[in-house]
Amino acid sequence: MQGPAIRRDSSCLALSWFYTGPMSDISFPGITKERTLRYDDVVRRIEEQIRSGKLPNGTRLSGERDMAREMGVGRVTIRRALGLLRDKALIRLDGTRGWIVDQALVTERNALRSFTEFAALRRARAHARVLRQGIREATLSEIEVFGLAVGDRVMDLVRLRMMDDEPTALEESRVPLDLCPELALADFSTASLHALLRSAGIGPVRADYDLTAVAANEDQAALLQITVGAPLLAAEAIARDQTGRVVECSSSLFRADRYRFHTTLKSGSDVG
Numbered sequence: 001m002q003g004p005a006i007r008r009d010s011s012c013l014a015l016s017w018f019y020t021g022p023m024s025d026i027s028f029p030g031i032t033k034e035r036t037l038r039y040d041d042v043v044r045r046i047e048e049q050i051r052s053g054k055l056p057n058g059t060r061l062s063g064e065r066d067m068a069r070e071m072g073v074g075r076v077t078i079r080r081a082l083g084l085l086r087d088k089a090l091i092r093l094d095g096t097r098g099w100i101v102d103q104a105l106v107t108e109r110n111a112l113r114s115f116t117e118f119a120a121l122r123r124a125r126a127h128a129r130v131l132r133q134g135i136r137e138a139t140l141s142e143i144e145v146f147g148l149a150v151g152d153r154v155m156d157l158v159r160l161r162m163m164d165d166e167p168t169a170l171e172e173s174r175v176p177l178d179l180c181p182e183l184a185l186a187d188f189s190t191a192s193l194h195a196l197l198r199s200a201g202i203g204p205v206r207a208d209y210d211l212t213a214v215a216a217n218e219d220q221a222a223l224l225q226i227t228v229g230a231p232l233l234a235a236e237a238i239a240r241d242q243t244g245r246v247v248e249c250s251s252s253l254f255r256a257d258r259y260r261f262h263t264t265l266k267s268g269s270d271v272g
Contacts, residue, residue, distance in 0.1 A: 042071060042081035043088075050090050050101055057257075059101040061091070089260055112207050112239070114194035115161050115169065128159040128189050131170075131223075135177055135184055145238065146176050146246050153177045157188055160223050163258075167224045170253040179247060193248070202247045204239035211235050211261055214253070224255050231256040 049055045061067065064082070068075045082099055085091045092102040119126030138146065138154045146154070154174045161169040173193055175183060180200040183193075197203050214234045221228045232253045239248040 039073075039077045039080040039084070042073065042077060043084050046081065046085060047088070047090060050085075055101050057101055060097060061099040061101070063098060112204060114192055115163075115171070116192040116195065119163050124164045126161070126163055126192075128161050130157070130159055130188050132156065132158040133188060138176070142174060142249070145249055148176060155183045157183075157193070159188060166258070168255055168258045170220060170223060171250060172252075173248055173250045175248050197241075197247060202241045202245070204247055205242050207237045207239040209235060209237050213256070216253075220253060224253075226255060233259050233261070 046055070046061075055061075061082075062070070064075050064078050068078045071078070082091065086093065090101065091099050094100045116126045134156055135153050136156055138148050138152050142148065142154055143150065143152070146152075148154075153176075155177050156172070156174055158170070158172045160167060161171050175193070175197070177184065179202050180197060182200070183196060186193075186196060194204060212234045214232050215229045216224065216226055216232050218228050220232065221230060224232075233256055235250075235252040235254065237248075237250045237252070238246055239250070241247050
């Protein structure tokens with residue numbers, strides 16, 4: 001069977017790839033019109049197509065009615081499946097254009113997770129290229145944030161973070177060395193910083209998180225394999241353990257096409 005017909009949509013301001021044929025042409029294994037599917041069957045089959053690359057980022061899915069007819073299920077089932085795919089950060093609803101494949105490698109959802117944990121959730125391999133790893137005296141700002149004394153030392157770690165060999169983020173982490181002296185000997189090309197902190201009984205449990213948009217400079221663009229001036233999401237985090245003690249300060253630069261931040265906002269009347 002030939003692959004799905006794909007053409008460039010030039011009628012939209014933001015150009016995207018979209019699928020123009022019936023959903024049956026995409027070949028969802030196990031889906032037939034002779035039996036009624038559960039919504040999770042639909043989710044699994046579409047997810048397989050997205051993760052395999054048959055439905056690349058930017059692909060526009062068929063409308064709910066056409067998709068329901070082609071798969072032999074009700075529109076309620078399709079709607080629920082699409083909602084779950086959205087919650088898994090695989091698709092998004094883009095106004096009048098409908099459902100668009102938009103798979104982010106890293107998606108933060110009001111949960112404190114390490115890069116390694118994000119990769120595990122996606123069944124991907126997290127690793128890093130260590131750009132700098134050393135021990136130095138804390139700066140004045142670090143003394144204030146960590147509550148250190150003059151002359152205390154911190155581990156300074158800078159890594160290019162990759163997921164399945166895809167450069168995803170540049171990350172600098174600072175941790176007081178006295179909290180976990182074994183950090184000085186760790187191989188952070190594969191080791192998880194948060195896992196080591198947890199093993200020392202000082203694992204981060206919450207973090208203050210600031211997120212801004214910046215443009216990539218020449219060095220950042222070369223490392224992340226993007227063009228100079230491409231958008232990056234800059235995250236500044238101060239992580240604390242269960243006692244409220246600051247255990248890590250980090251600065252991260254994420255490729256905007258590989259990172260998504262999701263949060264839930266409440267009105268003032270709902271916030272105590």
